[in-house]
Amino acid sequence: MLRRRIGGPTGPLAGALSLGTLPFGTTVDEKTSFAILDRFVEAGGNLLDTANAYAFWVPGGTGDESEATIGRWLADRGVRDQVLISTKAGARPTVPGTGLETAEGLSGAVVTKAAEDSLRRLGTDHIDVYWSHLEDRTVPLEETVEAFDSLVRDGKATVLGCSNHATWRTERARAVARAGGMTPYTCVQQRYSYLQPRFDLSLPESAHVHVTPELLDYLRAESDLTLMAYSSLISGAYTRADKPLPEAYDHPGSARRLAVLGEVADELGATSNQVVLAWLMAGDPPVIPIVGVSSVEQLDEILGAAELRLPEELRARLDAAAPGQAD
Template sequence: MTIALGTIPFGTTVDDQTSFAILDRFVEGGGTLIDTANNYPFWLDGATGDESETTIGRWLASRGNRDQVVISTKCGGRPTVPGDLTLDSAEGLSAQVLAGAAEDSLRRLGIDHIDVYWAHIEDRSVPLEETVGAFNDLVTAGKVKAVGASNHATWRLERARSLAASHGWTPYTYVQLRHSYLRPRPGVRLPEGGHVQVTEETLDYVRSEGLNLWVYTSLLSGAYASKPLPEQYDHPGTARRLAVLDEVASELGATRNQVVLAWLQTQDIVPIVGVSSLAQLEELLTDVKLDPDLRARLDAPA
């Protein structure tokens, strides 16, 4: 099982007791990857964006298991205007911001280094060379082990990696984008601010370069199970893919969610899955295997 635990609601809509229980069970079940950000969940009334990291920090301190987990967090998307529930005042990716944001995340998490540190969103107001250089400085200082780009266009990712290569800096080796078995209509604008969808070009690029692809909204926020599909997924391809998904799930005695996660993992993609209860987590910890024929059937419908 190679999934990352998404922790957006920890410390707000999911209290400490439940958050700790979920984290405990995730690790007990073989999970090691924990994904957060320095702004989760700032968009909720009364939240600051500290809550998720701070909750994980309390859990790490109480369990003493820092070496057993991989901590992934992000910078660049934290609002600078109190009460702003949008990304309009996002802190950005300047060298000064990155240095301060890393220190703040390390303090909230109670750790001495971040395993994977991501540029959360693009910031085209800052020279890319400055951003890539600032991430390299954090790696050189031992505060960060690996760096990644979240919600970046493929051409910007390539340009950043080329800059890193030309300077001998640490390159982005992790990529985080939105992706699932079902896909929205081509060209549709997603309502979630800042979300960038995986494309065929993305998949070609990360596979050719040997990059680590993590994907969020991998289970469409519950739409495979009980919630209605977002309007952006209303097109003929969705109906065809759902029919095959249901056939495969029935043959395996699995749920749609379990098959989707297995389908992603057969492609060496790491799904980020968020849960708010132990029951939800138990479903996702169940290991489902797809043989080549089942994988081919899932891939076939357009």
């Protein structure tokens, strides 16, 4: 699998696709999770994305499950030096059975403890990419930035990232880090796919933030920033009739874009999912899609995207297909 440096020119080499592990240990059992992880690494993948909150909303879930499953797999397979672990802090509920209304947030004490807990569950001494999972505007940015920087200085984190942040907040946090001689965020993780949303509609999952044209412009100007995209396949909506488009994507522009996507997929002998991922990976700026699967068979389809190359004329057709929102 193609490798690229993440988090700037001195960052680690990551595969062009990231494996999202959100359901591991909850809706995907451990045996299947291990099989998916094995196949991903066998195919050359190395970037595993998780969080300390996955998946607390599943009945019986606590948020430990995904990290703990990865930790047991790492211990059993002995492959820690072959993979990059990407995990997050900030969204874990502090009251069992509740949601983001009791999220732990990003105070210095919380960030420090969350990292220690993640390291324990993962069974490792460092996190390759450590993220602030969502904004916490109740805490001064200086406090959060200092806490994340301390983790890097102590060797417990390598690269830092922010997820679900407004572009201005990302820039402000990076400015705080630069001014204080601290480690800045050099990765950004937002919701992004080929279909473009209506930005006047908020997502039902209020903490989720879409990639915006402003963010793309900012990323192009900042050579040390890497963009990773979650929900890149919109939970199966490109290929599954039982998965209708979420409201934010349900507008005339999407219908036209889907039609062109289907035509391009047919011409390439690929699936729509593979074309979407190839479009993201070869974009401007290039994107590392984070893709979750629940079976090895689904993973094999996704891995096919890593070998797919979009000719310029086909990419131009995809780009020109009504990228805007409702008319």
